[in-house]
Amino acid sequence: MAIKIKVEVLTQEAFAPFGQVIEMDVRKSFMINEGHTRRYHELAEVDVADGGGNAIFSIFKSSRREFPLEIKMMEHHPMGSQAFMPMQAAEWLVVVSEGDEIPTAETCRAFLASASQGVQYGKGVWHHPLLTLVVEQDFWVVDRGGEEKNLIEHYFEGEVAFVDIVPRD
Amino acid sequence: MAIKIKVEVLTQEAFAPFGQVIEMDVRKSFMINEGHTRRYHELAEVDVADGGGNAIFSIFKSSRREFPLEIKMMEHHPMGSQAFMPMQAAEWLVVVSEGDEIPTAETCRAFLASASQGVQYGKGVWHHPLLTLVVEQDFWVVDRGGEEKNLIEHYFEGEVAFVDIVPRD
Numbered sequence: 001m002a003i004k005i006k007v008e009v010l011t012q013e014a015f016a017p018f019g020q021v022i023e024m025d026v027r028k029s030f031m032i033n034e035g036h037t038r039r040y041h042e043l044a045e046v047d048v049a050d051g052g053g054n055a056i057f058s059i060f061k062s063s064r065r066e067f068p069l070e071i072k073m074m075e076h077h078p079m080g081s082q083a084f085m086p087m088q089a090a091e092w093l094v095v096v097s098e099g100d101e102i103p104t105a106e107t108c109r110a111f112l113a114s115a116s117q118g119v120q121y122g123k124g125v126w127h128h129p130l131l132t133l134v135v136e137q138d139f140w141v142v143d144r145g146g147e148e149k150n151l152i153e154h155y156f157e158g159e160v161a162f163v164d165i166v167p168r169d
Numbered sequence: 170m171a172i173k174i175k176v177e178v179l180t181q182e183a184f185a186p187f188g189q190v191i192e193m194d195v196r197k198s199f200m201i202n203e204g205h206t207r208r209y210h211e212l213a214e215v216d217v218a219d220g221g222g223n224a225i226f227s228i229f230k231s232s233r234r235e236f237p238l239e240i241k242m243m244e245h246h247p248m249g250s251q252a253f254m255p256m257q258a259a260e261w262l263v264v265v266s267e268g269d270e271i272p273t274a275e276t277c278r279a280f281l282a283s284a285s286q287g288v289q290y291g292k293g294v295w296h297h298p299l300l301t302l303v304v305e306q307d308f309w310v311v312d313r314g315g316e317e318k319n320l321i322e323h324y325f326e327g328e329v330a331f332v333d334i335v336p337r338d
Contacts (some may be wrong), residue, residue, distance in 0.1 A: 022226045022309070033298035038230040042314055046215070046224035055215035055224050055311070057191045057252065057289065061207040083226065085309045087285060089257055116256060118309060120226065129202035140191070140254045140287060140309055142224070145211055 003105045003161045005071065010094065010111040010119070018096040018125050020044035022085060022118035044120045048080035048144035056145035060084070061138050062130045064167060071095060071161040074103045074126045075153045080144030084130065085118030087138040090168055094119055095128035102154055105161035112165070126154070133168045172274045172330045174240065179263065179280040179288070187265040187294050189213035191254060191287030213289045217249035217313035225314035229253070230307050231299045233336060240264060240330040243272045243295045244322045249313030253299065254287035256307040259337055263288055264297035271323055274330035281334070295323070302337045 008014060012021045022043045029040045046055045074097055086092060094111040097103030103126045113119060120142075121127050130139060144150055177183060181190045191212045198209045215224045243266055255261060263280040266272030272295045282288060289311075290296050299308065313319055 020226075022228070024228050024230065024307070032229075033231075036232050036234060037299055039310075040228040040230070042225045042227060044226040045314060046226070046311070049223075054218075056211045057189075057213040057215070057287070057311075058211060059191070059193050059209040060201075061193065061209070062202075063205050065205060085226075085254065085256070087255070087258070116307065118226070130206055138193070138285065141208075142215070142226075142311060145214060 001159060003159060005108050005110045005161050005163050007110045007112050007163060007165050010113045010117055015111060017098050019081065019122040020120045022083065022120060023116065046081060046142060047123050050079045051148055053080055053144040053146045055142050058141040059138055060130055060141050062132045063136050064132050064134065067167050068162050068164040071108055071128060071163065073153055073155045074128055075151060076124050076126045077143065077150045078124050078152060079148060079150040081120050081123050082143040083118060083120035083141065085140040086115060087140060089115035090134045090137055091115055092133055092137060093131040093165065095131065097126040105156055105159040108161045110163050170328060172328060174277050174279045174330050174332050176279045176281050176332060176334050179282045179286055184280060186267050188250065188291040189289045191252065191289060192285065213252065215250060215311060216292050219248045220317055222249055222313040222315045224311050227310040228307055229299055229310050231301045232305050233301050233303065236336050237331050237333040240277055240297060240332065242322055242324045243297055244320060245293050245295045246319045247293050247321060248317060248319040250289050250292050251312040252287060252289035252310065254309040255284060256309060258284035259303045259306055260284055261302055261306060262300040262334065264300065266295040274325055274328040277330045279332050
């Protein structure tokens with residue numbers, strides 16, 4: 001049997017156990033540049049310093065998977081946070097699992113990110129690899145640079161989960 | 170008299186004295202996520218550790234200035250790098266000045282960034298505040314968090330520079 005994961009609205013509050021939502025929160029904003037720019041300030045803090053790590057910029061070009069989407073594996077990065085920010089304005093999907101425990105089909109949660117929401121997974125937080133709802137989407141990525149092993153993948157044994165959401169044009 | 174600044178094409182090579190271009194460079198790429206994602210890896214490295222600084226995420230919402238644009242001031246951040254990545258796909262403009270010296274109208278250079286190019290100003294590099302060519306554009310920003318003074322502005326005395334470029338719809 002496969003467990004259906006409900007797709008939740010992505011808010012800072014709902015996502016707090018997993019990391020930060022990088023979004024234009026007017027409560028954190030002020031004007032700069034002689035009135036030409038509003039700065040939404042310090043929406044998230046990079047957390048990659050373990051073992052002398054430093055933050056790097058990458059770009060991920062992501063192609064869409066089949067929907068309904070089977071969630072058969074999750075991954076995490078024990079040495080640092082990882083942030084994704086869409087380059088093209090389109091909604092995208094985030095699947096995470098709370099806590100230090102190895103994730104199972106039952107612990108997965110899904111959030112629909114808007115076209116102007118970025119997400120930073122906290123250090124060690126289990127998440128599914130990047131999920132776009134359009135045919136192809138690019139993301140700015142900030143994560144930990146360094147040679148140390150920082151990717152752990154876990155494939156579900158037995159029960160899988162699935163997300164049923166209508167892909168975008 | 171005002172000095173007209175030529176608008177140059179933004180390339181990694183041309184921009185090297187000022188920082189890094191964050192762009193999909195296929196030479197730095199490989200496939201991940203079971204073939205669903207191409208990672209363009211380590212396109213730039215954050216440089217904000219001076220004085221115990223850490224990297225933070227912000228968003229800048231920028232409104233367009235008048236064109237032809239008068240360049241009357243420049244700023245720099247002596248304690249850290251600062252990166253800008255467009256949230257909406259539209260070309261934008263970068264104005265920088267090389268070296269440790271206080272910039273003048275004569276030392277300014279302008280680069281036209283594509284809709285899919287981000288830019289990281291190196292630590293201390295003089296640059297003009299954010300310049301969008303569309304009516305309004307948002308940018309993901311990664312720079313140094315912390316209370317220390319990290320913004321120095323310099324207003325030109327006498328001669329100013331200008332950039333003549335056709336704004337976008």
